[in-house]
Amino acid sequence: MSLVVGAIVEGVVTGITHFGAFVLLQNGETGLVHISEVADTYVKDINEHLQKKDKVKVKILSIDGKGKIGLSIKQANSNGRSHHSSKINRLSFEDKLNKFLKDSDERLQDLRRNTESKRGGRGSPFQV
Numbered sequence: 001m002s003l004v005v006g007a008i009v010e011g012v013v014t015g016i017t018h019f020g021a022f023v024l025l026q027n028g029e030t031g032l033v034h035i036s037e038v039a040d041t042y043v044k045d046i047n048e049h050l051q052k053k054d055k056v057k058v059k060i061l062s063i064d065g066k067g068k069i070g071l072s073i074k075q076a077n078s079n080g081r082s083h084h085s086s087k088i089n090r091l092s093f094e095d096k097l098n099k100f101l102k103d104s105d106e107r108l109q110d111l112r113r114n115t116e117s118k119r120g121g122r123g124s125p126f127q128v
Contacts, residue, residue: 003027003069005060008076013054021050023058023071031069033058040074042103 003009003025011023011031020034033056038049050056057077062070091099 003029003060003063005063008057008059011056011058011071013050013052013056016046016050016052018046021046023056025058025069029067029069031058031060031071033071033073037061037072037074040078 009025011025013021014024014030015022018035020032021038022030022032024030035043035046038046043049056073058071058073059076060069061072061075062068064070
């Protein structure tokens with residue numbers, strides 16, 4: 001079975017990294033699903049969506065000259081159009097802006113929390 005860009009095939013997750021998941025395809029080749037291609041929503045931790053030995057449907061996005069295969073789970077499950085994005089498109093501009101601001105604030109709070117803990121944060125015994 002030869003692989004064709006755009007085809008939807010099944011595979012098994014063989015490895016998970018912080019940047020994506022490796023999937024063993026039916027023909028014996030391995031491809032990579034980048035973390036941005038796992039779900040329609042923002043994926044902070046890929047382990048919340050996938051585990052080793054999970055069977056998944058993937059769409060073949062690319063095959064380069066070196067044999068690297070780019071895969072997508074979200075495009076295979078939504079046929080290129082996500083349910084989530086169609087829901088967002090129906091929102092008014094103000095609703096979209098409010099959602100963006102809320103998501104942005106949450107990410108900034110996480111960043112501040114991580115930065116403060118690395119600097120010693122509040123209540124550090126080494127105050128000047």
